[in-house]
Amino acid sequence: MLDEDGYFGEAVAARYDESSGEMFAPEVVDPAVDFLAELTGEGGRALELGIGTGRIALPLARRGVEVHGIDLSRAMVERLRDKPGGAAIGVTIGDFATTRVDGGFSVAYLVFNTIMNLTSQDAQVDCFRNAANHLEPGGCFVVEVTVPDxxxxxxxxxxxxxxxxxxxxxxxxxxxxxxxxxxxxxxxxxxxxxxxxxPFRYVWPEELDLMARIAGLRLRERWDGWSREPFTSESRQHVSVWEKADG
The missing domain is CATH 2.20.25 (N-terminal domain of TfIIb)
Known part of the structure; x- marks a missing residue:
């Protein structure tokens, strides 16, 4: 997992929202929030791995979804806390590949290439296992990540x-x-x-599917983006959903 002080410490956190401004645009955020809120369902809970400054968690919480986050960077989480509604979101400081929180969740999710912040295959496998361990039966793990270019x-x-x-x-x-x-x-x-x-570790869709199988998850759907455009050989990113078996 990335060292907080080296990569996502105070210097980066202070300008993160500005430097990633296009990712905060409504046309980018709203489809992701719609997708996750629908998948979570009424009364469900969502777990964001790498919650950061709350780009997705805050609008998802405003939809009535109970959101909890895990993040290694205290500086990023402080920015989340400073935003309207940020103090109401539970956050656990730690490595999202291994850190556990209480309770079960309908959805766990990783957005904006965050799975690649784990720079070894072992860490990425651990992340899938950790997500699966947090999910209730029938729950889903969602990853948004680029296709290696x-x-x-x-x-x-x-x-x-x-x-x-x-x-x-x-x-x-x-x-x-x-x-x-x-x-x-x-x-x-x-x-x-x-x-x-x-640093990052890039990962292929089929490799992620194998990690999911190791964790006891199965592929439910894969799209080019949050608006459910078809995933094709020309896609440069994907949104994938793996489901935990009932029982």
Whole structure:
């Protein structure tokens, strides 16, 4: 799991919402909240792994869903607490791959590529097991994550840019031998540059399905996005739902 002070400490938390502003837009948030609220059902509870500053948890709670979160970063959670309704959401500080909380849940979910914050296959498997252990029979584990962008890598190249604009540059570095990658962010404000590098482990949809089977879950549905667009060979991301067997 990522070191809070190294990657999601105070410096990152202070500008996280601004730097990820497009992810807070209603057209991005609302379909995710609709999807999760429908899946949770009336009277159900939802567990967010990597709750962060509450981008999804807060609007989901406003729909009447009881939400609990797990997050390693106290600095990110403090930002959540400062927002309207944030103090009412229960949060447990810890590694979401292994940290347990009380009670059962209808839905556990990971959004915005957060599964890749776990930088080993073992940790990702542990996360599936942890999610399954929190779910009630018939409950669902939902993951939103990118499809590895390796088709954009020509021979001899290991970098893929994802942001090129005035004052901001971003690119991913891939190591296809280990499935490790890192995202590099350069930001220039008033002539002063800051640099941040964050490690990840990319993971394929079929690999996630195997992790789910190990944890006692089965694939229920997979979509290109929260609005249930079909998942195809051209999809660059997916929203997958695995279900825990009844009984």
């Amino acid at each position: 390796l088709r954009r890598l020509p021979p001899g190249q290991n970098a893929v840019p994802f942001r090129v604009e005035d004052g901001r540059l971003g690119f991913d570095l891939y190591d296809v031998a280990t499935q490790s990658m890192s995202s590099h962010h350069v930001r220039v404000v008033d002539g002063h540059a800051t640099y941040l590098s964050v």
